Amino acid sequence: MSTPVPKAPMLSVREALDFLLEAARPVEQVETIPTLEANGRVLAADQLATIDVPSADNTQMDGYAVRAEDCASGSATLKVSQRIPAGSVGQQLEPGTAARIFTGALIPPAADAVVMQEQAEAVGDSVTIHHAPRAGEWIRRKGEDISAGAVILPAGSRLRSQELGLAASVGLASLPVRRRLRVAVFFTGDELTMPGDVPPEGLKPGAIYNSNRFTLRGLLENFGCEISDFGIVPDSLEATRATLREAARENDLIITSGGVSVGEEDHIKPAVEAEGRLSMWQIAVKPGKPLAFGEVRRDGGSAFFLGLPGNPVSSFVTFLLFVRPFLLRLQGVTGQVEPQGYTVRADFELPKGDRRNEFLRARLNAAGGLDLFPNQSSGVLTSTVWGDGLVDNPAGNRIAAGDLVRFIPFAELQY
Known part of the structure; x- marks a missing residue:
């Protein structure tokens, strides 16, 4: 026998x-395509910033560009000497004056703070500042987001809408991607x-x-x-x-x-x-x-x-x-390719664990917990439509209501 x-x-x-x-084995062929058409593609080479972003100090708010020392009293009245919309360049700010300024506009020379318009009261060609700003308040500094020469997108990145926007912000009209x-x-x-x-x-x-x-x-x-x-x-x-x-x-x-x-x-x-x-x-x-x-x-x-x-x-x-x-x-993606799991409360019971690692179809409920689809058979495709994701349940693990489990949303798995 x-x-x-x-x-x-x-x-x-x-x-x-x-x-x-x-x-x-990642595909080797590379093509250069317009940045507008690169959504979902994988970057083939590091991309460097060619400019600072912002390119110069600018305002984060609509309001008034001032010299902070002129407003130390918390109730200073200043003459409005100029108006600076976004895209315009202002003149040097003289002591005792303020510049009406709009979000994104460049800070005029000698100004060192911005007071938002809700803290100011304009009358005629003057404005009263009801605030004592600190130097640098509401100013975005040159290069605060991106410094020229920095790697902004590394090779192996899978390009999403935000990566495309970042590339465009430094003037990259095309990108090298793997086919x-x-x-x-x-x-x-x-x-x-x-x-x-x-x-x-x-x-x-x-x-x-x-x-x-x-x-x-x-x-x-x-x-x-x-x-x-x-x-x-x-x-x-x-x-x-x-x-x-x-x-x-x-x-x-x-x-x-x-x-x-x-x-x-x-x-x-x-x-x-x-x-x-x-x-x-x-x-x-x-x-x-x-x-x-x-x-x-x-x-x-x-x-x-x-x-x-x-x-x-x-x-x-x-x-x-x-x-x-x-x-x-x-x-060609070089970073993490495994999905992110999240710790979520189980609002269901699984009295007996399987000898294998189970991936249970479940969905989030209004209370922030997870409900389990009642039929976990491998032929029940409705469970994948009903569910929001998968509970990663280790072999032999029983689940009691209130236990914390690892949940992988379908949004982490399907894109």
């Missing part, structure tokens, strides 16, 4: 993620059909609509990927191999959904092994567990391969936990 071979221990979420991030990541997707399973091809009443027994195609494409679009969609591939080894070869030709990454188990009709494993190399992972995660990672050969190189589970929630959560950070590394 042969001795049974013990199963290899499941990888932890941390172990699987570390392996993926270590294997990632967009090219990702191929296809889906396996003869049970799959597309919405619109067959009406609900016409579905054959066992047939299902291919929801994963819509979910995964939407996620990839959120990350600005160029997508090649090969649709539903027949459940045959030949068709799967042919699609892998075509997908690898022009893409950096191939993602599939379904077919990553070891059943006779699951052809992903032998197809990828024939066209490249593959590791089949069992990860201690729920929902999820199976994840395939490898590479598919092509002339002069290879494309990465990631095979996700077929269950809709498993596919969604596996993408968020593993594919998302891997994508960001491939795009």
Whole structure:
């Protein structure tokens, strides 16, 4: 009687993620594009400020530019000698005078403070200052925000609207970015059909609509990927191999959904092994567990391969936990790619923890706590629409109402 071979221990979420991030090769090609079109792209080189921001001392408030010593009494009446709107340059401020000034305007020479208009009373060509300002009050100093020559955006930054505004504030009309990541997707399973091809009443027994195609494409679009969609591939080894070869030709990454188990009709494993190399992972995660990672050969190189589970929630959560950070590394992001978690009160109970690290669909309630979706099955896609994010619950951990848990909002995971 042969001795049974013990199963290899499941990888932890941390172990699987570390392996993926270590294997990632960022795209190398760089292009220069207008700053207005750079939202969501990854910066390829440090960007330096060419000017000080502000470029000169200016006022933070509408009011009056004064010499602080002229207003020490707290009730000084001064002659209004000039009016300085934003974009204009004032004259030197003489003792005993004030300049009417507007937000953003340059501070005139010899003025050392601004009194906001609510603390002043204008009568004719004079103004009474009902305040004793300190030197520097309501003045933005030259270079206070940015100093010329400073790195304002480091290479590897993923550009958001605020980064684009910062680049524009120092006059950067274009930016060098890594090219967009090219990702191929296809889906396996003869049970799959597309919405619109067959009406609900016409579905054959066992047939299902291919929801994963819509979910995964939407996620990839959120990350600005160029997508090649090969649709539903027949459940045959030949068709799967042919699609892998075509997908690898022009893409950096191939993602599939379904077919990553070891059943006779699951052809992903032998197809990828024939066209490249593959590791089949069992990860201690729920929902999820199976994840395939490898590479598919092509002339002069290879494309990465990631095979996700077929269950809709498993596919969604596996993408968020593993594919998302891997994508960001491939795009050239050098900073943190893992999502930020927050400590939030659980307003629910989980009497028994699973042997795997669970990611529970939950949402914030009006009291600032978390409610749990009642059905956590990997096929219940409504839980992902109802929820605001995932509770990261360690293996074996029970949760009592009032316990503090780690909550990862979908907003941290989907962009």
